[in-house]
Amino acid sequence: MKKINLDISSTSYLFDNHNIWNDIKKEYKLNFNDYGKLSSQNLNKIRNKIEVIFFLLIDVIDYPNNKINQKIIDNILNLIEQKIISNQEVLFFYSKWYPKNYIRNIKTEDNIKKHFTSLETKINILKKKFTNFYVIDLDETFSNHGFLQIFDNRNWYVARCRFSELGLKKIVNSLSEVIFKIKHPSKKVLVLDCDNTLWGGIIGEDGIENIKLGTDGVGKIFSDFQKTILKIKKQGILLVLASKNNETDVIDVFKNHKSMILKINDITAYKINWRSKTINIKELANELGLGLDSFVFWDDNPIERAKMIKEIPEVTTIEVGEDIHEWPSKLEALNFFVNLKPSKEDENKTLQYKKRFEFISEKKISKNEKDYLKSIKLNPKIIKIDKSNISRASQLTLKTNQFNLRTVRYSLSEMKKIISNRENFSFLVSLQDLYGDHGNIGLIILRRINSKTYFLDTFILSCRILGRHLETWIIKKLFDLIEKKQIISLVAEYIPTKKNIVSKDVFKNHGFKKISKSEIKKLNKNTNIPRLANGNNSILYFCNKKTLKLDNIDIYEKN
Amino acid sequence: MKKIENVVELIFKRIFKRKKFTKYLKVGDFNEWDSISHLQFLISLEKKFKIKFSVSEMLELKSIKEIIKAIKKK
Numbered sequence: 001m002k003k004i005n006l007d008i009s010s011t012s013y014l015f016d017n018h019n020i021w022n023d024i025k026k027e028y029k030l031n032f033n034d035y036g037k038l039s040s041q042n043l044n045k046i047r048n049k050i051e052v053i054f055f056l057l058i059d060v061i062d063y064p065n066n067k068i069n070q071k072i073i074d075n076i077l078n079l080i081e082q083k084i085i086s087n088q089e090v091l092f093f094y095s096k097w098y099p100k101n102y103i104r105n106i107k108t109e110d111n112i113k114k115h116f117t118s119l120e121t122k123i124n125i126l127k128k129k130f131t132n133f134y135v136i137d138l139d140e141t142f143s144n145h146g147f148l149q150i151f152d153n154r155n156w157y158v159a160r161c162r163f164s165e166l167g168l169k170k171i172v173n174s175l176s177e178v179i180f181k182i183k184h185p186s187k188k189v190l191v192l193d194c195d196n197t198l199w200g201g202i203i204g205e206d207g208i209e210n211i212k213l214g215t216d217g218v219g220k221i222f223s224d225f226q227k228t229i230l231k232i233k234k235q236g237i238l239l240v241l242a243s244k245n246n247e248t249d250v251i252d253v254f255k256n257h258k259s260m261i262l263k264i265n266d267i268t269a270y271k272i273n274w275r276s277k278t279i280n281i282k283e284l285a286n287e288l289g290l291g292l293d294s295f296v297f298w299d300d301n302p303i304e305r306a307k308m309i310k311e312i313p314e315v316t317t318i319e320v321g322e323d324i325h326e327w328p329s330k331l332e333a334l335n336f337f338v339n340l341k342p343s344k345e346d347e348n349k350t351l352q353y354k355k356r357f358e359f360i361s362e363k364k365i366s367k368n369e370k371d372y373l374k375s376i377k378l379n380p381k382i383i384k385i386d387k388s389n390i391s392r393a394s395q396l397t398l399k400t401n402q403f404n405l406r407t408v409r410y411s412l413s414e415m416k417k418i419i420s421n422r423e424n425f426s427f428l429v430s431l432q433d434l435y436g437d438h439g440n441i442g443l444i445i446l447r448r449i450n451s452k453t454y455f456l457d458t459f460i461l462s463c464r465i466l467g468r469h470l471e472t473w474i475i476k477k478l479f480d481l482i483e484k485k486q487i488i489s490l491v492a493e494y495i496p497t498k499k500n501i502v503s504k505d506v507f508k509n510h511g512f513k514k515i516s517k518s519e520i521k522k523l524n525k526n527t528n529i530p531r532l533a534n535g536n537n538s539i540l541y542f543c544n545k546k547t548l549k550l551d552n553i554d555i556y557e558k559n
Numbered sequence: 560m561k562k563i564e565n566v567v568e569l570i571f572k573r574i575f576k577r578k579k580f581t582k583y584l585k586v587g588d589f590n591e592w593d594s595i596s597h598l599q600f601l602i603s604l605e606k607k608f609k610i611k612f613s614v615s616e617m618l619e620l621k622s623i624k625e626i627i628k629a630i631k632k633k
Binding site: 015017018019154155157158159165 | 594595596598599602611612613614617618
């Protein structure tokens with residue numbers, strides 16, 4: 001492709017041979033006009049050309065009279081109008097900084113300011129009227145660094161350049177950012193995680209009453225973050241949720257949490273389930289009929305982000321950082337969503353796409369996901385329960401709601417009793433991977449039914465490591481371990497609660513078979529463990545090594 | 560004070576991409592060393608030595624010998 005020509009004019013020298021310009025020279029063909037001459041140069045149409053004007057107020061001030069030279073201003077306006085009409089793209093960068101005495105201005109009106117306001121007004125009218133005219137107020141980026149750092153009087157007297165090296169760098173950055181925005185389409189979709197992204201805490205664990213959202217403390221940050229998201233939505237960006245959660249829990253927050261800024265109608269589409277987010281986003285792209293390159297992904301979890309970057313590099317994954325107090329301004333500062341050529345359709349987009357969106361479910365684990373999981377070097381370990389970690393074991397039964405097959409809670413003293421009973425067999429599971437040490441995140445408690453059978457009393461995994469198929473590894477280990485004790489089969493129970501739907505199919509997926517009613521009666525007669533299959537919808541399973549199914553165990557096999 | 564000379568030589572070679580360096584070189588001795596690259600050279604030296612040349616120094620310093628002398632004074 002041919003390089004775009006940039007025709008650059010400026011009211012003062014811009015050090016055009018300085019190596020600061022080197023990077024931008026690689027991408028565009030730069031032509032610098034003699035500085036100070038803003039009169040119309042070549043108005044003949046060159047294709048692929050962008051006109052760039054740098055206007056520094058300080059260059060046109062008539063000092064002794066403390067006013068702006070009106071002639072120069074008229075010239076500039078003329079020039080801009082000519083160029084706009086010739087249908088070229090015109091970028092007008094300006095700075096209205098000049099040395100001031102703010103104490104003097106306390107009582108007197110600053111003439112220069114007054115004069116310049118009239119020029120600014122005219123320019124702003126033009127920028128609204130013509131789509132090919134872009135106005136960039138450099139002071140907005142300069143003020144972040146401080147004007148005294150940006151301007152350099154020494155360079156002015158030595159070389160007729162107003163800027164310091166930092167100042168030059170900033171204008172070059174700004175120029176390449178603006179041109180990039182003009183030439184590249186903006187992003188269309190913001191994909192959001194829910195837990196610890198839209199609110200503090202985990203809805204499936206903490207419950208709707210305890211998540212952090214509202215007017216004080218950390219909750220205020222999440223509220224402000226949601227406000228910024230809503231602002232972006234109003235600019236025509238589609239909001240989409242990708243969350244590992246029970247759908248009903250999340251929808252409940254949207255509908256019933258009083259401090260939610262975002263409402264369910266603001267969301268174009270969502271995938272709230274326990275599958276990989278990469279699969280979910282690919283499906284969303286399909287269903288919305290948008291390219292993956294128009295998606296921006298915001299998730300507090302570095303593992304989800306790394307996975308997205310690795311598996312779908314087309315999606316723009318934001319390095320959100322750990323300082324959530326920076327999130328609202330960080331989101332606001334993202335250039336990806338800025339559309340320099342907006343249309344009226346944008347405002348109705350949410351609705352249009354919403355109609356298009358349909359929920360399709362899919363259960364297969366993709367090859368990509370498997371490769372990813374293999375690559376993060378998952379390293380689980382069986383941990384014996386002792387004094388040092390027994391409180392963690394109890395805590396797991398008390399706090400875990402999602403991957404908890406029976407949701408039986410054990411206090412510390414109850415847990416001590418269980419461990420000291422030799423009939424029982426219990427252990428914790430720890431996990432390490434490339435992202436760090438997750439600590440003890442799993443708990444198994446087995447109770448003896450008879451000389452050949454154990455009952456799986458407790459099977460818990462902490463929600464922060466779900467999606468890694470660790471349950472498959474644990475079930476395999478379980479059978480390896482009980483085999484040594486000459487026990488060949490397991491009875492297991494799933495007791496459904498509002499929150500543990502995620503673990504509903506675990507036994508079925510691993511080859512466990514449902515137990516018939518008559519067998520349950522028999523079991524309940526012959527054992528001293530609590531009555532089984534007592535509650536509503538509780539399901540009992542039976543499994544031995546022969547019927548065991550371990551589909552994804554290869555993730556944990558070391559090569 | 561051999562060190563200052565060495566640093567000046569290093570920066571000189573980086574900016575002008577030349578292999579030869581003597582104290583007697585001055586602005587205009589070769590095409591690449593014009594008034595603009597001269598400023599760039601002086602600004603790079605300022606950054607390295609954490610000094611600041613005055614306007615008149617920037618306008619008057621022309622040869623490597625003068626530049627080194629000026630840096631030593633700072």
